[in-house]
Amino acid sequence: MISDQSKGASRTTRYLDALLERHFKELKFGEVTRALRALSADYVEKREAGGLIRALEGRGKRAAFALYYGVTHFLATEALVREFDLGFTGSGRPTILDLGCGTGVCGAAWALGSADATSVVGADRSSFVLHEARWTYQILRIKAETSRSITETLDAIRRPDGIAIGWTLNELDDERRDRIAARILPWVAKGSRLLVVEPVSKRVAPWWDEWTKRFPPDRCSVVEKKLRLDLPPKIALLARSAGLSTDAMVVRVLLAPGPGEPPRRTPFSPVA
Numbered sequence: 001m002i003s004d005q006s007k008g009a010s011r012t013t014r015y016l017d018a019l020l021e022r023h024f025k026e027l028k029f030g031e032v033t034r035a036l037r038a039l040s041a042d043y044v045e046k047r048e049a050g051g052l053i054r055a056l057e058g059r060g061k062r063a064a065f066a067l068y069y070g071v072t073h074f075l076a077t078e079a080l081v082r083e084f085d086l087g088f089t090g091s092g093r094p095t096i097l098d099l100g101c102g103t104g105v106c107g108a109a110w111a112l113g114s115a116d117a118t119s120v121v122g123a124d125r126s127s128f129v130l131h132e133a134r135w136t137y138q139i140l141r142i143k144a145e146t147s148r149s150i151t152e153t154l155d156a157i158r159r160p161d162g163i164a165i166g167w168t169l170n171e172l173d174d175e176r177r178d179r180i181a182a183r184i185l186p187w188v189a190k191g192s193r194l195l196v197v198e199p200v201s202k203r204v205a206p207w208w209d210e211w212t213k214r215f216p217p218d219r220c221s222v223v224e225k226k227l228r229l230d231l232p233p234k235i236a237l238l239a240r241s242a243g244l245s246t247d248a249m250v251v252r253v254l255l256a257p258g259p260g261e262p263p264r265r266t267p268f269s270p271v272a
Protein backbone atom coordinates (compact mmCIF):
# COMPACT_ATOMS: atom_id res chain seq x y z
CA MET A 1 0.00 0.00 0.00
CA ILE A 2 1.28 3.49 -0.86
CA SER A 3 1.57 5.73 2.21
CA ASP A 4 0.09 9.24 2.28
CA GLN A 5 3.60 10.60 2.65
CA SER A 6 4.92 8.90 -0.49
CA LYS A 7 1.78 9.97 -2.39
CA GLY A 8 2.58 13.54 -1.26
CA ALA A 9 6.22 13.10 -2.35
CA SER A 10 5.30 11.98 -5.86
CA ARG A 11 2.84 14.87 -6.22
CA THR A 12 5.64 17.22 -5.13
CA THR A 13 7.98 15.79 -7.77
CA ARG A 14 5.33 16.10 -10.48
CA TYR A 15 4.57 19.65 -9.37
CA LEU A 16 8.22 20.72 -9.45
CA ASP A 17 8.73 19.15 -12.88
CA ALA A 18 5.61 20.88 -14.22
CA LEU A 19 6.68 24.21 -12.70
CA LEU A 20 10.09 24.02 -14.38
CA GLU A 21 8.49 23.14 -17.70
CA ARG A 22 5.92 25.93 -17.39
CA HIS A 23 8.49 28.66 -16.80
CA PHE A 24 11.34 27.45 -19.00
CA LYS A 25 9.04 26.85 -21.98
CA GLU A 26 9.57 30.31 -23.37
CA LEU A 27 12.58 31.57 -21.44
CA LYS A 28 16.23 30.62 -21.59
CA PHE A 29 18.15 29.65 -18.47
CA GLY A 30 20.38 32.76 -18.77
CA GLU A 31 17.34 35.05 -18.99
CA VAL A 32 15.83 33.65 -15.81
CA THR A 33 19.21 33.82 -14.05
CA ARG A 34 19.59 37.50 -14.91
CA ALA A 35 16.00 38.14 -13.88
CA LEU A 36 16.52 36.39 -10.54
CA ARG A 37 19.64 38.45 -9.85
CA ALA A 38 17.78 41.67 -10.69
CA LEU A 39 14.68 40.63 -8.78
CA SER A 40 16.62 39.83 -5.63
CA ALA A 41 18.48 43.15 -5.83
CA ASP A 42 15.22 45.06 -6.46
CA TYR A 43 13.54 43.30 -3.59
CA VAL A 44 16.27 44.31 -1.16
CA GLU A 45 16.65 47.85 -2.52
CA LYS A 46 12.99 48.61 -3.14
CA ARG A 47 11.68 47.00 0.03
CA GLU A 48 10.32 50.35 1.22
CA ALA A 49 8.47 50.73 -2.06
CA GLY A 50 6.14 47.79 -1.58
CA GLY A 51 7.93 44.46 -1.42
CA LEU A 52 8.73 41.68 -3.77
CA ILE A 53 5.58 41.76 -5.87
CA ARG A 54 6.12 45.39 -6.84
CA ALA A 55 9.52 44.35 -8.19
CA LEU A 56 7.93 41.82 -10.55
CA GLU A 57 7.97 43.59 -13.87
CA GLY A 58 8.41 41.32 -16.86
CA ARG A 59 8.14 37.63 -17.64
CA GLY A 60 11.70 36.81 -16.55
CA LYS A 61 11.24 38.19 -13.04
CA ARG A 62 7.88 36.53 -12.67
CA ALA A 63 9.38 33.19 -13.67
CA ALA A 64 12.32 33.78 -11.30
CA PHE A 65 9.90 34.52 -8.46
CA ALA A 66 7.79 31.43 -9.06
CA LEU A 67 10.81 29.19 -9.54
CA TYR A 68 13.22 30.35 -6.84
CA TYR A 69 11.11 31.96 -4.11
CA GLY A 70 8.09 29.76 -4.79
CA VAL A 71 10.06 26.53 -4.64
CA THR A 72 12.23 27.44 -1.63
CA HIS A 73 9.13 28.55 0.31
CA PHE A 74 7.23 25.43 -0.74
CA LEU A 75 10.03 23.12 0.42
CA ALA A 76 10.59 25.09 3.63
CA THR A 77 6.87 24.92 4.50
CA GLU A 78 6.81 21.22 3.68
CA ALA A 79 9.73 20.66 6.10
CA LEU A 80 8.10 22.76 8.86
CA VAL A 81 4.74 21.04 8.57
CA ARG A 82 6.50 17.68 8.87
CA GLU A 83 8.85 18.75 11.67
CA PHE A 84 6.08 20.25 13.80
CA ASP A 85 3.47 17.69 12.91
CA LEU A 86 1.02 20.28 11.63
CA GLY A 87 -0.58 18.08 8.97
CA PHE A 88 -4.27 17.24 9.33
CA THR A 89 -5.28 13.65 9.87
CA GLY A 90 -8.69 12.30 10.73
CA SER A 91 -11.94 13.21 9.15
CA GLY A 92 -13.67 16.21 7.70
CA ARG A 93 -12.21 18.63 5.23
CA PRO A 94 -10.10 21.12 7.17
CA THR A 95 -9.70 24.63 5.76
CA ILE A 96 -6.25 26.16 5.46
CA LEU A 97 -6.20 29.94 5.08
CA ASP A 98 -3.06 31.23 3.36
CA LEU A 99 -2.62 34.99 3.81
CA GLY A 100 -0.36 36.66 1.24
CA CYS A 101 -0.40 33.35 -0.60
CA GLY A 102 1.84 34.41 -3.49
CA THR A 103 1.98 31.49 -5.93
CA GLY A 104 0.07 29.37 -3.42
CA VAL A 105 3.04 27.41 -2.13
CA CYS A 106 2.62 27.56 1.68
CA GLY A 107 -1.02 26.47 1.73
CA ALA A 108 -0.31 23.85 -0.93
CA ALA A 109 2.64 22.37 0.97
CA TRP A 110 0.51 22.20 4.13
CA ALA A 111 -2.31 20.53 2.22
CA LEU A 112 0.12 17.97 0.80
CA GLY A 113 1.53 17.28 4.25
CA SER A 114 -1.97 16.36 5.44
CA ALA A 115 -3.56 12.94 5.19
CA ASP A 116 -6.99 14.63 5.13
CA ALA A 117 -8.31 16.20 1.97
CA THR A 118 -8.20 19.93 2.71
CA SER A 119 -9.66 23.13 1.28
CA VAL A 120 -7.24 26.00 0.83
CA VAL A 121 -8.22 29.67 0.70
CA GLY A 122 -5.41 31.81 -0.72
CA ALA A 123 -5.57 35.61 -0.38
CA ASP A 124 -3.23 38.01 -2.14
CA ARG A 125 -3.51 41.44 -3.73
CA SER A 126 -1.55 40.55 -6.87
CA SER A 127 -3.49 39.17 -9.81
CA PHE A 128 -0.32 37.66 -11.31
CA VAL A 129 0.42 35.54 -8.22
CA LEU A 130 -3.23 34.55 -7.83
CA HIS A 131 -3.18 33.25 -11.39
CA GLU A 132 -0.07 31.21 -10.50
CA ALA A 133 -1.66 30.06 -7.21
CA ARG A 134 -4.67 28.69 -9.09
CA TRP A 135 -2.29 26.79 -11.36
CA THR A 136 -0.43 25.40 -8.30
CA TYR A 137 -3.65 24.18 -6.67
CA GLN A 138 -4.90 22.69 -9.91
CA ILE A 139 -1.70 20.79 -10.74
CA LEU A 140 -1.55 19.44 -7.17
CA ARG A 141 -5.27 18.63 -7.25
CA ILE A 142 -6.00 20.68 -4.15
CA LYS A 143 -9.49 22.07 -3.64
CA ALA A 144 -8.98 25.80 -3.32
CA GLU A 145 -10.32 29.26 -3.86
CA THR A 146 -8.56 32.61 -4.11
CA SER A 147 -9.33 36.12 -2.98
CA ARG A 148 -7.88 39.56 -3.81
CA SER A 149 -8.09 40.91 -0.27
CA ILE A 150 -6.68 39.71 3.04
CA THR A 151 -9.01 42.03 4.96
CA GLU A 152 -12.18 40.93 3.17
CA THR A 153 -11.22 37.29 3.52
CA LEU A 154 -10.56 37.65 7.24
CA ASP A 155 -13.97 39.35 7.65
CA ALA A 156 -15.86 36.76 5.61
CA ILE A 157 -14.32 33.41 6.53
CA ARG A 158 -15.44 31.14 9.37
CA ARG A 159 -12.69 30.00 11.75
CA PRO A 160 -10.17 28.10 9.59
CA ASP A 161 -8.48 24.94 10.88
CA GLY A 162 -5.04 26.13 9.78
CA ILE A 163 -3.61 29.59 9.09
CA ALA A 164 -0.44 29.99 7.02
CA ILE A 165 1.31 33.35 6.69
CA GLY A 166 4.58 32.79 4.86
CA TRP A 167 7.15 35.55 4.23
CA THR A 168 4.32 38.10 3.98
CA LEU A 169 3.94 39.97 7.27
CA ASN A 170 7.13 41.92 6.52
CA GLU A 171 5.42 43.41 3.45
CA LEU A 172 2.52 44.80 5.46
CA ASP A 173 2.31 47.94 7.57
CA ASP A 174 1.86 47.89 11.36
CA GLU A 175 -1.86 48.55 11.11
CA ARG A 176 -2.46 45.55 8.80
CA ARG A 177 -0.25 43.29 10.93
CA ASP A 178 -2.16 44.37 14.06
CA ARG A 179 -5.50 43.72 12.35
CA ILE A 180 -4.39 40.23 11.34
CA ALA A 181 -3.19 39.43 14.87
CA ALA A 182 -6.46 40.68 16.40
CA ARG A 183 -8.52 38.52 14.03
CA ILE A 184 -6.52 35.29 14.24
CA LEU A 185 -5.76 35.31 17.99
CA PRO A 186 -9.24 34.10 19.07
CA TRP A 187 -9.14 31.45 16.32
CA VAL A 188 -5.80 30.17 17.58
CA ALA A 189 -7.08 30.21 21.18
CA LYS A 190 -10.02 28.04 20.01
CA GLY A 191 -7.71 25.49 18.35
CA SER A 192 -6.79 26.68 14.84
CA ARG A 193 -3.26 25.63 13.87
CA LEU A 194 -0.92 28.45 12.94
CA LEU A 195 2.26 28.66 10.89
CA VAL A 196 3.88 32.08 10.44
CA VAL A 197 7.27 32.17 8.72
CA GLU A 198 9.62 35.11 8.27
CA PRO A 199 13.30 35.49 7.40
CA VAL A 200 15.68 35.88 10.34
CA SER A 201 16.54 39.54 9.94
CA LYS A 202 16.05 42.42 12.35
CA ARG A 203 16.02 44.77 9.37
CA VAL A 204 13.24 42.90 7.59
CA ALA A 205 11.13 42.15 10.66
CA PRO A 206 11.96 44.57 13.51
CA TRP A 207 8.38 44.11 14.78
CA TRP A 208 8.73 40.30 15.21
CA ASP A 209 9.24 40.09 18.99
CA GLU A 210 6.42 42.51 19.81
CA TRP A 211 4.05 40.96 17.27
CA THR A 212 4.60 37.38 18.39
CA LYS A 213 4.51 38.25 22.12
CA ARG A 214 0.71 38.66 22.06
CA PHE A 215 0.18 34.99 21.16
CA PRO A 216 -0.38 32.90 24.33
CA PRO A 217 2.69 30.79 25.22
CA ASP A 218 0.52 27.89 26.37
CA ARG A 219 -0.71 27.55 22.75
CA CYS A 220 2.10 28.96 20.63
CA SER A 221 5.86 28.69 20.20
CA VAL A 222 8.40 30.94 18.60
CA VAL A 223 11.35 29.08 17.13
CA GLU A 224 14.21 29.58 14.73
CA LYS A 225 14.98 26.84 12.26
CA LYS A 226 17.83 26.21 9.92
CA LEU A 227 16.35 24.34 6.97
CA ARG A 228 18.37 22.37 4.48
CA LEU A 229 16.33 22.31 1.31
CA ASP A 230 16.65 19.63 -1.30
CA LEU A 231 16.26 21.94 -4.29
CA PRO A 232 15.72 20.40 -7.73
CA PRO A 233 19.15 20.53 -9.48
CA LYS A 234 18.03 23.09 -12.06
CA ILE A 235 16.75 25.49 -9.37
CA ALA A 236 19.92 25.02 -7.32
CA LEU A 237 21.95 25.88 -10.42
CA LEU A 238 19.71 28.87 -11.11
CA ALA A 239 20.23 30.15 -7.57
CA ARG A 240 24.01 29.64 -7.66
CA SER A 241 24.24 31.31 -11.06
CA ALA A 242 22.36 34.31 -9.65
CA GLY A 243 24.74 34.45 -6.67
CA LEU A 244 22.21 33.18 -4.12
CA SER A 245 22.98 30.61 -1.48
CA THR A 246 21.54 27.14 -1.80
CA ASP A 247 22.99 25.60 1.37
CA ALA A 248 20.40 26.42 3.98
CA MET A 249 17.68 28.84 4.90
CA VAL A 250 17.21 30.18 8.41
CA VAL A 251 13.69 31.19 9.34
CA ARG A 252 11.72 32.45 12.30
CA VAL A 253 8.54 30.62 12.98
CA LEU A 254 5.49 31.27 15.13
CA LEU A 255 3.40 28.15 15.38
CA ALA A 256 0.42 26.72 17.15
CA PRO A 257 -0.07 22.96 17.03
CA GLY A 258 -3.36 21.11 16.94
CA PRO A 259 -5.63 21.40 20.00
CA GLY A 260 -4.48 19.31 22.93
CA GLU A 261 -0.89 19.12 21.71
CA PRO A 262 1.78 20.93 23.74
CA PRO A 263 3.59 23.86 22.09
CA ARG A 264 7.19 23.19 21.00
CA ARG A 265 9.80 24.96 23.01
CA THR A 266 12.84 24.27 20.81
CA PRO A 267 14.54 27.66 20.54
CA PHE A 268 16.77 26.58 17.66
CA SER A 269 17.24 23.22 16.07
CA PRO A 270 18.57 22.50 12.60
CA VAL A 271 16.55 20.24 10.33
CA ALA A 272 18.99 17.61 9.16
Ligand SMILES: C[S@@+](CC[C@H](N)C(=O)[O-])C[C@H]1O[C@@H](n2cnc3c(N)ncnc32)[C@H](O)[C@@H]1O
Pocket residue numbers: 051052053069070073099100101102103104105106123124125126129148149150165166167168171172176
Ligand atom coordinates in the same frame (compact mmCIF):
# COMPACT_ATOMS: atom_id res chain seq x y z
C1 LIG B 1 7.26 37.44 -0.41
S1 LIG B 1 5.68 37.09 -1.03
C2 LIG B 1 5.34 35.53 -0.21
C3 LIG B 1 4.34 34.75 -0.95
C4 LIG B 1 4.10 33.33 -0.47
N1 LIG B 1 3.47 33.31 0.85
C5 LIG B 1 5.39 32.55 -0.44
O1 LIG B 1 5.81 32.15 0.65
O2 LIG B 1 6.01 32.37 -1.50
C6 LIG B 1 4.62 38.20 -0.14
C7 LIG B 1 3.20 38.22 -0.69
O3 LIG B 1 2.41 39.13 0.08
C8 LIG B 1 1.51 39.78 -0.80
N2 LIG B 1 1.07 41.04 -0.21
C9 LIG B 1 1.83 42.08 0.18
N3 LIG B 1 1.05 43.06 0.67
C10 LIG B 1 -0.24 42.62 0.59
C11 LIG B 1 -1.50 43.18 0.94
N4 LIG B 1 -1.59 44.39 1.47
N5 LIG B 1 -2.61 42.44 0.73
C12 LIG B 1 -2.52 41.20 0.19
N6 LIG B 1 -1.35 40.63 -0.17
C13 LIG B 1 -0.23 41.32 0.03
C14 LIG B 1 2.32 39.99 -2.06
O4 LIG B 1 1.49 40.21 -3.19
C15 LIG B 1 3.11 38.69 -2.13
O5 LIG B 1 2.49 37.72 -2.91
